[in-house]
Amino acid sequence: MIEVKNLCKSYGDYKAVIDVSFSAAKGDIVGFLGPNGAGKTTTIRMLSTYLPPTSGTATVAGYDVIAQADEVRRRIGYLPENPPLYGEMTVREYLKFVGEIKGVARAQLASRIDEVLERCFIKDVRNKLCQHLSRGYRQRVGLAQAIIHHPQVIILDEPTSGLDPRQIIEIRQLIKSLGQDHTVLLSTHILPEVSMVCNKVVIISRGRVVMESRLSDLTRDKSLEQVFLESVSHDEVVDAAACVNQGA
Numbered sequence: 057m058i059e060v061k062n063l064c065k066s067y068g069d070y071k072a073v074i075d076v077s078f079s080a081a082k083g084d085i086v087g088f089l090g091p092n093g094a095g096k097t098t099t100i101r102m103l104s105t106y107l108p109p110t111s112g113t114a115t116v117a118g119y120d121v122i123a124q125a126d127e128v129r130r131r132i133g134y135l136p137e138n139p140p141l142y143g144e145m146t147v148r149e150y151l152k153f154v155g156e157i158k159g160v161a162r163a164q165l166a167s168r169i170d171e172v173l174e175r176c177f178i179k180d181v182r183n184k185l186c187q188h189l190s191r192g193y194r195q196r197v198g199l200a201q202a203i204i205h206h207p208q209v210i211i212l213d214e215p216t217s218g219l220d221p222r223q224i225i226e227i228r229q230l231i232k233s234l235g236q237d238h239t240v241l242l243s244t245h246i247l248p249e250v251s252m253v254c255n256k257v258v259i260i261s262r263g264r265v266v267m268e269s270r271l272s273d274l275t276r277d278k279s280l281e282q283v284f285l286e287s288v289s290h291d292e293v294v295d296a297a298a299c300v301n302q303g304a
C-alpha cells in the first residue's frame with residue numbers, strides 16, 4: 057500500500073530527509089516516530105503529493121507520487137499539521153464540500169457526513185462556523201475530512217496534537233478502528249501513542265530511518281522504548297527521552 061525507496065528532500069543545502077525507505081501493507085497502522093525536526097512532516101508531504109522529492113521514489117496505493125499524483129490523491133485521506141478548514145463554512149457545509157470534491161456519490165453524501173460527524177465526535181459542532189472552532193475540534197474536523205471518501209490509505213500528521221486527554225483517547229480508538237479497512241500512516245513524537253495504536257513502527261532521526269519493525273517482533277527484552285533510545289542519534293537522546301515519557 058505504501059512503498060518508499062531512498063526518498064530524499066533537501067531545502068537548499070539542508071538535507072531534511074535522507075535515503076528514507078519503508079513500507080506499509082494493507083491493514084497496517086504504521087507509527088512514524090521521531091523527535092521534533094526529524095523529517096516526519098517533510099516525508100508525509102512527499103507521500104501526500106504536496107512536496108516533490110529531491111530524489112528517490114514512493115508509491116501509495118500502487119501509484120507513483122510524482123508521475124501519478126492525481127491517482128494517489130484520489131486514494132488517500134490526508135490530515136496535515138494544520139487542518140485545511142474554510143472558516144466561513146459550517147462544519148457540515150465544509151464536510152459536504154469536501155465530500156463532493158472527493159467524489160462521494162450524491163446519494164450517499166448525507167449519510168457519509170452523519171457517519172463521520174459521529175465517528176470523529178463532532179456532531180455537537182456541526183452547525184458551527186469552522187473559524188469558531190477550538191484547536192482540538194479543528195483537528196477532529198480535519199480527521200473527518202480525511203476519511204469522508206473511504207480512502208484506501210490514510211496519512212495523518214500528528215493527529216492527536218492539540219487534543220485534551222479525553223479526546224486523545226477517543227481519537228486513538230478511532231484510528232485503531234480505521235486500521236480494520238484502511239492502511240494508516242501516522243506521525244507522532246509520542247512513543248506511547250505508537251504502542252497503543254500501531255502494529256508497526258518506523259523511527260526517523262535527523263532525516264534518516266533508523267528502525268522499521270512490527271511491534272510484535274519487539275520482544276520483552278528489547279522494548280520499543282529501549283530500541284527508540286538506542287536508535288536515535290547521540291545529540292537527540294534528550295529529545296527522544298521526552299518522547300518516551302510524553303502522553304502516556
Ligand SMILES: Nc1ncnc2c1ncn2[C@@H]1O[C@H](COP(=O)(O)OP(=O)(O)OP(=O)(O)O)[C@@H](O)[C@H]1O
Pocket residue numbers: 067070072090091092093094095096097098099245
Ligand atoms: N520549508 C522549509 N525550508 C527549510 N527547512 C525546512 C523547511 N521545512 C522543514 N524544514 C527543516 O527540515 C527539518 C525537518 O522538518 P520536519 O517539519 O519534516 O520535521 P518533523 O519531524 O515533522 O518535526 P515536528 O515534530 O516538529 O513536526 C527541520 O530541521 C526543519 O527545520
Ligand SMILES: [Mg+2]
Pocket residue numbers: 096097098137213
Ligand atoms: Mg511535523
